[in-house]
Amino acid sequence: MKGLSNFYRESSRRLKRNFFDRPTLQVARELLGKFIVRSYRRRVIAGMITETEAYKGPKDRASHTFGGRRTAAVEAMYGEGGVVYVYLVYGMHWQLNFSTAGKEKPEAVLIRGVLPETKSQRRITDGPGKVSKYLKINRALYGEDVTSSKNIWLEDRGVVIPSSQIKKGPRIGIHYAGPYWAAKPWRFWVELTSSR
DNA sequence: TGTCCGATATCCT
DNA sequence: GGATATCGGACAT
Numbered sequence: 202m203k204g205l206s207n208f209y210r211e212s213s214r215r216l217k218r219n220f221f222d223r224p225t226l227q228v229a230r231e232l233l234g235k236f237i238v239r240s241y242r243r244r245v246i247a248g249m250i251t252e253t254e255a256y257k258g259p260k261d262r263a264s265h266t267f268g269g270r271r272t273a274a275v276e277a278m279y280g281e282g283g284v285v286y287v288y289l290v291y292g293m294h295w296q297l298n299f300s301t302a303g304k305e306k307p308e309a310v311l312i313r314g315v316l317p318e319t320k321s322q323r324r325i326t327d328g329p330g331k332v333s334k335y336l337k338i339n340r341a342l343y344g345e346d347v348t349s350s351k352n353i354w355l356e357d358r359g360v361v362i363p364s365s366q367i368k369k370g371p372r373i374g375i376h377y378a379g380p381y382w383a384a385k386p387w388r389f390w391v392e393l394t395s396s397r
Numbered sequence: 398t399g400t401c402c403g404a405t406a407t408c409c410t
Numbered sequence: 411g412g413a414t415a416t417c418g419g420a421c422a423t
Contacts, residue, residue, distance in 0.1 A: 254416070263416070274407065292404030294417045311416055330417050374416050 216355040218348050221282025225301040225308040228282070229255040230389050232299075232310060233367060234360040236318070239353050241337045248335065249360060251325055252314030252390035254372045256298070258307045261385075263378035266307035277344050278307040285345040285353065287338060294330030297338045299347060299355075313373070314390065325393070366392045 216235065221228060232250050239246045258266025258278065265275045265288070277286035278300055286298040286309050298309040313329045315336070326335045333339070336353075347354045372388045 256416075265416085272408075288416085289404095289406060290415050291402095291417050292406075292415085294415095296416060298416085313416085328417065372416070377415080 214356045214358060215348070216283070216357060218282055220355075221299060221301050221348075222303045223282070223301070225255045225257050225306075225310060226387065228299075228301045229253040229310045229387070230367070230369075232312075232355075233389055233391050234362040236356045236358050236360075237297075237312065237315060237336060237353065238356055239336045239338070240351060246317075246319075246336055247356075248315030248317045248326065248332075250312060250314070251316050251393070252312070252327070252388070254311040254313055254389075255301075255387040256309050256311065257302075257387075261378075262382040263372060263375040263385075264308070267378075269307075271307070275307070278309045279304065280344070281346070283346055283348045285342050285347060285350075287333075287340060287343050289340070290330075295333035295338050295340075296329045297333050297336070297342075313388070316393075362391050368392050 232253050235250050236247050237250060256264040258264035259269040261267060266278050277284050280300045281304050282301050284300040286300055287295055289295055297312045300309050302308040311329060312332050314325055314327050315332050316325055317335060326332050342353060345353055367389060369386045369389050371384055371386060375383050
């Protein structure tokens with residue numbers, strides 16, 4: 202029975218559409234401390250989000266939907282809040298994003314860091330490529346809806362990050378977007394006191 | 398701390 | 411056909 206009660210508790214903590222269908226910067230900020238739960242080959246992998254970045258197309262030159270660009274590859278960004286947007290960079294690194302701000306806005310949040318809950322892997326996966334490696338993220342999850350999926354979802358487990366531990370600054374690796382957009386402080390992260 | 402570069406899907410020319 | 415990418419590991423400095 203313990204297992205069953207756990208199931209219901211987790212279920213009630215799953216983040217819903219109304220969490221994601223809000224302004225992207227707010228979602229990016231509030232995702233810190235939430236848990237990504239991945240069910241993969243009958244195993245559950247989870248981690249607490251420690252770093253995010255906001256991408257606000259079509260205005261944001263760093264966003265894949267800049268200028269209203271709309272191809273099959275970026276279609277997920279035009280989806281409802283909570284739709285998974287993944288893509289491959291540099292030929293080998295999968296990037297995990299969640300669509301935000303509703304269907305009318307092609308915006309998303311990139312997950313750049315998680316803290317694995319597994320003790321043996323208690324280190325920050327400090328980089329979006331590592332996040333995907335840890336959570337087994339790849340093209341198979343494209344378009345998945347985290348508000349209803351059995352493969353991936355998000356949970357609020359009651360972790361509260363003190364605002365004093367939340368930092369923000371420029372996004373990483375978007376020099377191509379030019380100095381104006383590269384300077385936007387749209388990256389958020391949790392400043393952990395131990396082990397950087 | 399800095400530089401190098403792998404490996405490939407996608408889009409533009 | 412060519413350029414580029416929301417990176418990360420390796421190794422030099």
